[in-house]
Every structure is written in structure tokens, then in C-alpha cells.
Amino acid sequence: MSPPLWTWSRVAVLVSGVAGSGLFLTLAFRSVDLAGVKDALTAAQLWPWLPLGVLSYLIGHGVRGLRCRLLFGRDTPLSTATASNIVVVGYACNNILPARLGEFVRAGMLAERTGLPYAHALTVTFVERLLDGIAILVLLLGGAWVVGLAGWIQDLVNVCVIVFAVATAGLLLAIFASNSLLALAGAIGARIPAVSAPLIGLVAKVTQAASLLADPRRAVQIGALSLLVWLFEAGLFSSLLNAFGVDARFATSLLTMGVTNLGILAPSTPGFIGTFHLFCSEALQSQGIAAETSVAAAVLIHIGFYVPVTVWGAGSLIWYGTQLGNTLAAARRARHPQSLEFREGIPMHSLGVGEPPAPPRPADPIYEALTRGLLGIRPGPVDEDARAYATNFLEHQLASLSSYLRLQLRLGLLSFRVCVALRYWRPFSRLPVETQSTVVQWWAYGPFPLGRQLFRPIRSLVLLAYFDAPRAASVQLGTGPS
Amino acid sequence: MTDSKRVDAIVIGSGAGGAVTAMTLAGAGMSVAVLEEGANVPRREYGKSSPEGMAQLFRRSGMTPILGRVPIGFVEGRCVGGSTEVNSGFWHRAPREVLLSWQSRFDLQGATESELVPHYEWAEQRLSVSPYPGEWPKSTKLFQRGIDAMGWAVREIPRTAPGCQSANTCASGCASGKKQGMSQGLLPEAKAAGANILSHCRVKLLLRQGRRVTGVLAEITRDNGSVELVRIDADHVFVCAGASQTPTLLRQSGLRYKVGDQLRLHPMLKLTARFPQPVNAQNSVLPLLQVNEFWPEISLGGAYFSSGHLAFLLGDNWPQLSMEMEHQNHFASYYVAVRGNGRGSVRPSALGNGDTALRYDLSVDDLRSMSRGVARLATLLLAAGAEAVYPAIRSIPVIRTELDAVRWLTELLPAKDLSLTTVHAFSSCPMGEQAGLTAANSYGRVHHVDNLYVNDASMLPDSPGVNPQGTVMALARRNALHFVDSL
Numbered sequence: 001m002s003p004p005l006w007t008w009s010r011v012a013v014l015v016s017g018v019a020g021s022g023l024f025l026t027l028a029f030r031s032v033d034l035a036g037v038k039d040a041l042t043a044a045q046l047w048p049w050l051p052l053g054v055l056s057y058l059i060g061h062g063v064r065g066l067r068c069r070l071l072f073g074r075d076t077p078l079s080t081a082t083a084s085n086i087v088v089v090g091y092a093c094n095n096i097l098p099a100r101l102g103e104f105v106r107a108g109m110l111a112e113r114t115g116l117p118y119a120h121a122l123t124v125t126f127v128e129r130l131l132d133g134i135a136i137l138v139l140l141l142g143g144a145w146v147v148g149l150a151g152w153i154q155d156l157v158n159v160c161v162i163v164f165a166v167a168t169a170g171l172l173l174a175i176f177a178s179n180s181l182l183a184l185a186g187a188i189g190a191r192i193p194a195v196s197a198p199l200i201g202l203v204a205k206v207t208q209a210a211s212l213l214a215d216p217r218r219a220v221q222i223g224a225l226s227l228l229v230w231l232f233e234a235g236l237f238s239s240l241l242n243a244f245g246v247d248a249r250f251a252t253s254l255l256t257m258g259v260t261n262l263g264i265l266a267p268s269t270p271g272f273i274g275t276f277h278l279f280c281s282e283a284l285q286s287q288g289i290a291a292e293t294s295v296a297a298a299v300l301i302h303i304g305f306y307v308p309v310t311v312w313g314a315g316s317l318i319w320y321g322t323q324l325g326n327t328l329a330a331a332r333r334a335r336h337p338q339s340l341e342f343r344e345g346i347p348m349h350s351l352g353v354g355e356p357p358a359p360p361r362p363a364d365p366i367y368e369a370l371t372r373g374l375l376g377i378r379p380g381p382v383d384e385d386a387r388a389y390a391t392n393f394l395e396h397q398l399a400s401l402s403s404y405l406r407l408q409l410r411l412g413l414l415s416f417r418v419c420v421a422l423r424y425w426r427p428f429s430r431l432p433v434e435t436q437s438t439v440v441q442w443w444a445y446g447p448f449p450l451g452r453q454l455f456r457p458i459r460s461l462v463l464l465a466y467f468d469a470p471r472a473a474s475v476q477l478g479t480g481p482s
Numbered sequence: 483m484t485d486s487k488r489v490d491a492i493v494i495g496s497g498a499g500g501a502v503t504a505m506t507l508a509g510a511g512m513s514v515a516v517l518e519e520g521a522n523v524p525r526r527e528y529g530k531s532s533p534e535g536m537a538q539l540f541r542r543s544g545m546t547p548i549l550g551r552v553p554i555g556f557v558e559g560r561c562v563g564g565s566t567e568v569n570s571g572f573w574h575r576a577p578r579e580v581l582l583s584w585q586s587r588f589d590l591q592g593a594t595e596s597e598l599v600p601h602y603e604w605a606e607q608r609l610s611v612s613p614y615p616g617e618w619p620k621s622t623k624l625f626q627r628g629i630d631a632m633g634w635a636v637r638e639i640p641r642t643a644p645g646c647q648s649a650n651t652c653a654s655g656c657a658s659g660k661k662q663g664m665s666q667g668l669l670p671e672a673k674a675a676g677a678n679i680l681s682h683c684r685v686k687l688l689l690r691q692g693r694r695v696t697g698v699l700a701e702i703t704r705d706n707g708s709v710e711l712v713r714i715d716a717d718h719v720f721v722c723a724g725a726s727q728t729p730t731l732l733r734q735s736g737l738r739y740k741v742g743d744q745l746r747l748h749p750m751l752k753l754t755a756r757f758p759q760p761v762n763a764q765n766s767v768l769p770l771l772q773v774n775e776f777w778p779e780i781s782l783g784g785a786y787f788s789s790g791h792l793a794f795l796l797g798d799n800w801p802q803l804s805m806e807m808e809h810q811n812h813f814a815s816y817y818v819a820v821r822g823n824g825r826g827s828v829r830p831s832a833l834g835n836g837d838t839a840l841r842y843d844l845s846v847d848d849l850r851s852m853s854r855g856v857a858r859l860a861t862l863l864l865a866a867g868a869e870a871v872y873p874a875i876r877s878i879p880v881i882r883t884e885l886d887a888v889r890w891l892t893e894l895l896p897a898k899d900l901s902l903t904t905v906h907a908f909s910s911c912p913m914g915e916q917a918g919l920t921a922a923n924s925y926g927r928v929h930h931v932d933n934l935y936v937n938d939a940s941m942l943p944d945s946p947g948v949n950p951q952g953t954v955m956a957l958a959r960r961n962a963l964h965f966v967d968s969l
């Protein structure tokens with residue numbers, strides 16, 4: 001059964017949103033001359049700045065789509081265009097629905113399009129928001145560093161630095177030491193039972209989200225795209241400041257964009273009316289821009305922020321024939337997975353699903369070279385099938401080591417590669433087999449204990465697999481005198 | 483059963499301890515959920531080559547070394563049935579002396595030899611523990627010849643493999659189904675009694691409120707490899723995740739009192755012997771005898787053999803010994819195991835998603851016993867007619883004469899050069915009434931928690947000096963019955 005549409009908590013969210021918007025609007029317009037604002041707006045040079053700004057903002061949404069696709073994994077049946085459309089639907093819904101319901105619509109549509117569970121789509125949405133927060137903070141701090149700060153914005157930035165440090169540390173912990181984070185939540189829950197379930201649920205979600213970033217290459221790509229998204233959004237601010245003839249540096253736009261986007265986290269009506277205007281105009285004023293111009297710029301930037309995306313989103317909704325109510329309900333159900341399920345007859349509560357593992361990367365040629373080098377120590381022919389089997393086994397086994405040992409081994413292999421490259425001016429994998437054998441023999445059996453230690457697992461695994469390979473026994477062995 | 487939203491008992495792990503626990507509790511009418519991290523591998527997938535078996539049935543594909551001044555290769559099972567699916571099935575009861583010392587040192591109650599007899603008998607009957615049914619393979623006969631020459635006490639060790647077909651696939655799962663791993667023996671009975679078994683389900687955290695555990699947080703790996711996090715609520719939790727994982731999980735969950743501080747092992751060194759005649763050890767079950775002349779400090783016995791394992795063992799001195807592979811049909815492998823009283827520990831690793839850091843530092847006693855064991859085993863094998871004996875020691879590639887061998891009766895082997903392994907780990911959550919030494923009471927209830935129990939190899943107070951599965955099962959049965967009686 002779907003939950004009722006109007007619960008007390010939703011009514012409370014709506015009422016506090018309207019009240020918040022009223023309050024922030026009043027604060028924004030309180031001390032400005034409205035006629036001055038009107039004059040500034042009339043004088044604004046919309047061409048070419050408004051289209052340019054909107055274009056920049058919309059390109060940012062395209063980048064969001066790209067990032068979203070990357071977060072879902074390359075194998076997911078989701079084109080960048082579809083991902084962008086869905087992301088925009090989310091924004092559009094936030095512009096017209098209360099309580100950021102757009103996030104759920106977006107997750108719901110993503111789940112429908114990709115065939116992945118709703119819970120996973122929610123996790124992706126969550127990690128996007130987390131990265132957005134961090135990217136906004138980075139750009140805000142960058143902007144602040146360039147243009148300097150005044151008054152309450154300085155305080156805001158100080159708070160931001162702390163939040164940023166904590167969020168980044170939390171994210172790193174969630175990526176590299178997820179169990180420790182869960183253990184911490186468990187320990188707090190053991191002492192304060194009331195927070196146990198929600199806290200563990202939250203940490204579970206964060207760790208699942210963070211696991212999407214565990215692959216360093218992907219994490220860097222996604223991080224870079226996140227920065228790009230918000231640089232393009234700052235482009236909207238920058239362009240429209242030009243429309244008012246304000247000769248501001250790009251850093252001012254970064255700062256304003258950052259402050260505004262943090263500000264709109266406060267309760268407001270759909271579309272962030274009031275919060276957007278107050279924080280945007282205050283940020284501009286803090287940079288010495290006249291109050292009327294600042295408020296007028298805030299109004300225009302808000303229009304640039306609101307209208308195109310809402311139109312694009314509405315168009316996409318119609319295009320995909322999405323039934324908003326159903327999608328929303330499914331996503332919301334996935335968010336509250338407290339319902340009991342039975343698996344193999346065991347009652348349990350789902351707390352979310354992570355993503356499937358990435359497909360294996362192409363083999364690193366070093367493993368083949370190491371195998372050849374080792375097998376070359378023994379005189380006589382080498383069975384190529386068994387050698388290939390041993391290479392695969394070696395790579396698989398070394399990848400099975402715990403994170404700590406894997407790190408040690410990678411560092412060891414790196415030193416090995418560097419030493420060999422310095423000695424022979426060629427990578428180890430490109431040396432002739434005889435040289436590879438000489439090198440391996442020196443490292444694995446030479447006078448140098450660290451080398452022997454590094455090669456101990458390598459030689460053991462290669463020899464075990466080569467001689468136990470399914471066909472090796474007949475081809476290679478058993479030929480001795482009986 | 484309490485209500486349908488929670489189970490009466492969660493059993494974490496389905497190995498020797500977990501299977502017995504599940505069967506006993508389910509038999510008493512409780513609703514039981516067995517959560518097993520590994521896969522439920524069908525029998526037709528058993529018996530593959532040892533590399534494939536490792537990837538399929540072992541924790542981290544067998545890449546779980548124990549670090550220390552001398553690193554020790556360690557493996558344990560991770561599949562439905564746990565290590566019993568990959569072990570050799572040798573069956574022992576704990577020696578009387580060992581049980582007495584547990585009583586005196588750890589104040590372990592209710593575990594005297596006579597008190598354990600019914601539990602051993604129960605397990606032996608369930609698993610049809612019996613001697614090898616056929617004619618001994620050559621590697622066993624040669625071993626016997628050496629033992630006779632030395633005049634030492636010896637025993638054929640009964641196994642949990644009635645009707646063993648000598649396929650030599652113990653370590654990659656017994657394809658014939660003759661070996662009574664838990665998936666074959668007890669788990670079907672537990673299931674029939676009503677226990678539910680969920681594979682691919684790794685428990686990450688015990689959820690606690692004050693002095694009680696309310697359930698667990700677990701990861702279920704789905705068919706496409708994605709991982710789902712779930713919460714399962716229960717009235718009682720039995721942790722039977724084995725000697726390395728039980729303390730990891732407890733410590734991870736904030737339970738640290740005497741947990742993981744005392745890991746014990748039977749460090750083991752393998753020697754391969756080349757005989758003048760073909761032995762074809764790769765085609766038969768491993769040698770079935772154990773020398774108990776030097777028990778419980780030192781035992782000498784037969785080890786698994788395959789071409790790959792031979793190469794692996796000769797690998798310490800491969801440039802000199804690689805050509806020995808030409809004679810692989812003439813080789814057989816044996817081991818020296820020592821009781822082990824070095825210092826060991828188990829800790830969850832701060833990095834990673836549930837990694838474990840195992841540590842064990844070989845004691846001087848261990849090294850002395852190991853040196854003597856090598857001397858004795860090498861002498862025995864040479865007396866049995868071996869032309870050469872190759873210990874897995876870097877600086878001692880070969881022992882050719884008895885005089886070379888006996889040198890190690892008085893001298894210590896070069897510790898750094900030993901390639902040690904072990905498959906016997908225990909005592910990482912010792913039980914007993916001596917609160918200053920133990921993590922759980924005499925019946926496995928974890929100190930300071932009302933409804934949490936350890937019931938696997940981690941509960942043994944100290945090293946038993948003999949293969950542990952029998953003792954793990956007997957104690958697990960005793961504890962589970964005690965729990966049921968106390969309800």
C-alpha cells in the first residue's frame with residue numbers, strides 16, 4: 001500500500017518552506033530600494049549574457065548526465081543524453097515540488113531506465129549530492145581565497161572549511177575503511193539505542209555510496225566532472241553579472257555560486273524562492289557590489305536557474321511518458337526499506353544495494369613477464385597453456401590479498417620495475433626472456449632479503465599453478481625414470 | 483520461536499562449530515538462521531585442480547598469510563561447510579593431558595575427558611569416523627617402514643571419510659562425497675530440523691544495545707556481484723566464524739576483552755622425500771599415519787601432494803632443485819607440526835572492508851621443537867629408503883644422510899629461512915572461568931554480553947597439539963546443549 005500523500009510531516013515541511021521563503025524574501029528586499037532594483041533590471045544587457053549564462057548552466061547539466069552515467073557504470077543501458085534528461089527532471093521537480101522530492105523522482109526514473117534496483121539509484125543520487133557538496137565547498141573556498149572575504153561570509157567560510165574537512169575525511173574513511181566507520185556507528189548505537197537504527201542506516205548508505213568511488217581512476221574522473229559541473233554553474237552567475245555591467249572576477253562568481261547553493265539548503269518553497277535571492281545578493285554585496293544591483297542580479301540569475309531547467313525537465317517528463325506519482329512512490333518506498341523481507345526463510349531488513357563489481361581490467365603485462373622469467377630458470381621447454389594459466393592465477397591470487405598486503409606488494413613491484421628500468425633502460429616486460437630469468441633469479445634467490453621476500457609469494461604461486469595446471473601434468477611431468 | 487520478525491538464534495559460519503550449533507539448536511525447536519559468507523558450492527564443482535579449489539573454496543583464495551618475524555602461510559575454508567570441506571578429515575580427540583591443562587590453567591568447567599566422551603562419540607558416529615578402508619597407499623607404507631626402523635609410537639589416524647576413494651582431492655573438495663564435510667554430514671540434518679542456511683552472507687557487525695546483542699548487520703552478495711546490506715534481528719547470536727574471523731567480528735563490534743589477543747597455531751614445515759622407486763603420491767590419498775612418540779609437542783605425519791605442491795615446496799631453492807621435477811613420481815610429502823606456544827593476535831585491519839590482520843611470532847620453544855622435528859622426520863624418511871629429503875628451508879636445500887639430519891636435534895634451524903605453513907588456528911577467544919585469561923565463560927558465552935556465544939575453533943583455551951576438528955565439534959555440541967538446557 002502506498003503511504004498517504006499528506007502526512008503531518010509533509011504538511012510541516014510545506015508550511016516551514018513557505019514561512020522560510022517569506023522570511024528570506026523579506027530579508028533580501030528589506031533594505032533595498034525596490035525602484036532601484038527595477039531600474040537595474042531594466043538596464044541589464046540581456047543579450048548575449050542571458051543566453052550565454054543559460055547555455056553554460058545547461059552544459060553543466062550535460063556534464064551531470066555524464067557523471068551520472070559514469071556512476072552507474074559503463075555497462076548500464078543509459079546514454080549520456082538520457083542521463084542528462086533525467087537529472088534535469090530531478091531539478092525541475094525540485095523547482096515545482098516541495099521537500100526536494102525531485103531527488104526521488106530522479107532516482108525513480110534512473111531505476112526504471114537502467115533496470116537497477118531503486119535502492120541503488122538512490123545510492124547513486126546520494127553520492128552525487130555528496131560530491132556536489134564537496135565540489136561546491138572547494139570552489140567556494142577557491143573563490144574566497146582569491147577575492148577575500150568580509151563579515152558573515154567569512155564565518156560561513158570558516159564553517160565550510162570544517163564541514164569540508166569532516167566530509168572529505170568521512171568520505172575517505174568510507175572508501176578505505178568502511179568497516180571502521182560502521183564499527184563507530186555500532187558503538188554509538190550500543191550506547192544510545194534510539195539513534196542506532198537511523199545512524200547505522202545512514203552510515204550503511206554512505207559506505208555503499210563511497211564504494212562507487214573505490215576505483216581511483218573512476219574517482220578522479222567523477223571528482224573532476226563534479227568540479228566541472230559547478231564551474232559551468234558559476235558560468236551562469238558570471239555571465240549575468242556581466243549583464244549588469246559588474247566588472248567582477250570569476251572568483252566572485254565562484255564565491256556567490258557557492259554561498260547561494262549552500263544557502264538554498266535552508267527550508268523554502270519549491271524553486272528556492274527567497275533563500276536563493278537572499279544568499280546570492282548578500283554574497284554579491286559582500287564583494288562591494290551595490291545592494292540594488294545585487295538583488296537585481298539575484299532575481300535574474302534565479303530566473304536563469306529556474307526557467308530553462310523547468311521547461312527542459314517538463315519536456316523530458318512528457319517525452320519519457322513518466323507517471324510522476326508512481327515513480328515517486330516507488331523511489332520513496334525504496335528509501336524506507338524498513339519493511340520485512342524473507343530470504344531463505346530468514347526475516348531481514350534491507351538497508352540498500354551497492355553496485356555490481358567493475359569488469360576486470362586487461363591484464364598487466366608484468367605478470368606474464370614474471371611468469372616467463374621464473375619458468376625460464378628451469379632448463380627445457382615451457383608449456384605455453386600452463387604458463388598462461390599460471391599468469392592468470394598469479395594475477396588473481398595477488399588481487400585477493402588484503403588491502404594492506406596488496407599495497408605493500410604494489411610498492412614492492414613498483415620498486416622492482418623502477419630498478420629494472422634504470423638498469424636496462426627498458427621495462428621489465430620488454431626484456432628478452434633470458435634477461436627476465438636472470439633478473440628474476442637475482443631478485444628471488446639473490447643476496448637481497450627484501451627482493452627475496454617480494455618474490456616469495458610470486459614464485460610460489462607461479463610454480464604451484466604451472467605444475468598443477470589442468471594440462472600441465474601430462475605435458476610437463478611424470479616423465480621421470482620409474 | 484519469539485515472533486516472525488526475528489529469529490531465535492543466528493549462527494554465523496557453517497563450519498565445524500557452526501554446523502553442530504545449528505543442528506543442535508534447530509533440533510531443540512528454535513528458529514535458526516545460519517549465515518555463511520562463502521558460496522554453497524555444488525558437489526559436482528568439487529575436486530578440481532588445487533589452484534581452482536583455492537579460488538573457489540578458500541578465504542581470499544588462500545591468500546591469508548600470518549605475519550610475524552617468520553611469516554606463516556595460512557589457509558582456511560570459506561564456503562558452506564567451512565574448513566571441513568577442504569580439510570583432510572583426520573580425526574583426533576584432545577589428549578587427556580591437554581584437557582587437564584585447560585582445566586588447571588583456564589579453569590575450564592565441564593570439559594574433562596569423561597565429560598567430553600559422549601560428544602566425541604556423537605560426532606564420530608555422525609561423521610562415520612573410521613580408518614582408511616583399502617590397502618594403504620605407497621606413501622603411507624614407506625612412512626611405516628621408516629617408523630618401524632626408528633621404533634617410534636605410531637597410529638593410523640581415523641578420518642571422517644568412510645569409503646575414501648583415494649582421489650587425492652581433499653583440499654579442493656571431495657567430489658565423491660565420501661568425506662563428511664559439514665555440507666555433506668551435518669548441515670542437511672540441520673536443515674531438516676528447520677534451520678535456514680543463507681550462503682554469500684557475510685556478517686559485518688554485531689548490533690548491540692547495552693549488554694545484549696540485538697542482531698547483525700550483514701552483506702549479501704547477489705548473483706550479479708552487487709552487495710546488499712541487511713539487518714537481521716535475533717534473540718541469541720552464536721559466532722562460529724573460525725579462529726581468524728570470530729575475533730575480527732567481535733572486535734569490530736566493540737567487544738575486545740581478551741578477544742583476539744591469544745591466537746595459537748600448529749606451525750608446520752613440510753619435507754619432501756625422493757625415493758628410488760615410484761610412489762605416485764599425486765594419485766593417492768595423503769599418508770595416513772602420525773608419529774605420536776613426541777606428542778603433543780611435536781607430531782610427524784603425511785601431507786597433501788601434487789606436482790604443483792612439489793614445485794611449491796622445492797621453490798625455496800628452485801635454481802638448484804628445479805630439475806628434481808623430472809622425478810616427481812618418486813616423491814611424497816610429509817610434515818612436522820609443533821604445538822606452538824608463540825604469541826599471536828587477530829585484529830580487524832583499519833584499512834579495507836573487513837580485512838583481518840593475523841600475527842604470530844614463533845617462540846624459541848617452537849623453533850626448538852621444529853628443529854628436532856625436522857631432524858627426526860628427515861632421519862625417519864632416510865631410514866625408510868629415501869635418497870634425499872628436501873625441507874622447505876631456503877638455506878638447507880637437501881638432507882642426504884642421517885648424520886646431516888640429526889644435527890638439528892641440538893642446533894636451531896635458521897628461523898628466517900623457514901617456509902612455514904599452518905591449517906590449524908585456534909584459541910583466539912579462549913573460554914574458561916579464569917576471567918583474566920578468557921574471552922568467554924566455560925560454555926562459550928562472551929564475557930559482559932548476555933546473549934552472545936563463540937562456538938568454534940576460537941574458543942579452545944589453548945593449542946590442543948592434535949588435529950582440532952574433533953575437539954571443536956565436541957565442545958560446540960556440549961556448549962549448544964548447555965545453552966538449550968539453560969533456556
Ligand SMILES: Cc1cc2nc3c(=O)[nH]c(=O)nc-3n(C[C@H](O)[C@H](O)[C@H](O)COP(=O)(O)OP(=O)(O)OC[C@H]3O[C@@H](n4cnc5c(N)ncnc54)[C@H](O)[C@@H]3O)c2cc1C
Pocket residue numbers: 494495496497498499500517518519520557558559560561562563564565566568569570571572573574653683684685686722723724725727728731905906907937938939940949950951952954
Ligand atoms: C586445508 C585444511 C586441512 C585441515 N585438515 C584437518 C584435519 O585433517 N583434521 C582436523 O581435525 N582439522 C583439520 N583442519 C582444521 C579444521 O578444519 C578446522 O579447525 C575446523 O574446521 C574449524 O572449525 P570452525 O567452525 O572454527 O571454522 P571453519 O570450519 O573454518 O568455519 C568457519 C566458517 O565461517 C564462515 N565465516 C567467517 N566469517 C564469517 C562472517 N563474517 N559471516 C559469515 N560467515 C563467516 C567461513 O566462511 C567458514 O565457512 C584443516 C583445515 C584446513 C584449512
